Amino acid sequence: MQIKSYEEKYCDQLTKLILGVQQDEFGVAITLDDQPDLMDIPGHYFDGKGHFWVALQDDVVIGTIAVLxxxxxHAAIRKLFTDANFRGKEYQTGQKLLDALEAFCAENGKNAIYLGTTDKFKAAHRFYEKNGYEEINKTDLPEDFHILAVDSKFYRKNVN
Structure with a gap:
């Protein structure tokens, strides 16, 4: 497995992966139109705004993560998704993606990372908590944290 910075050639694959996890696997009522960042990843995540990575297995997207x-x-995790066939300790896809994001945040002088998620992603809650993220109240989020309609649980980890 390889963790790489986003390239345009991965756009269709990562969109299919993310929507598949959201809609098909977990039944979350969210569409591509609800996620304009996926239609312009460079415009949302590059040029000093953050970053976007993909996890690849034989040049096939098996995971994604982004930071704003x-x-x-402060920084915000976005779009941490892994293919169901590449989850767990055997592959550590999510862990490797999160490690890349946290190292990038540290290199860029960030002092706290925030995220929002749906209450349906129980395994994700355990994953974040295992990695030192503490659940916080919505009112504890930074003012410029964009809350998605599906977000109902929020986490923070202090870094540096």
Whole structure:
């Protein structure tokens, strides 16, 4: 497995993966139109705004993660998704993606990472908590944290 920065050639694969996990696997009522960042990844995540990575197995997208830089040294995790066939300790796809994001945040002087998720992603909650993320109240989020309609649980990890 390889973790790489996003390239345009992976757009269709990663969109299919993300929508498949959201809609088909977990029944979350979200569409591509609800996620304009997926239609313009460079415009949303590059040029000092953050970053976007893909996990690849034989040049096939098996995972994604992105970070958005916020004000005051904060960052927000976005789009952490892994193919169901590449989850768990055997593959550590999510772990490798999260490690890349956290290292990038540390290199860029970020002091806290935030995320929002749906209450349906129980395994994700355990994953974040195992990695030192603490559940917080919605009111504890930074002002510039964009809350998605499906977000109902929120986490923070202090870094650096």
């Amino acid at each position: 830089f916020l004000e005051n040294g």
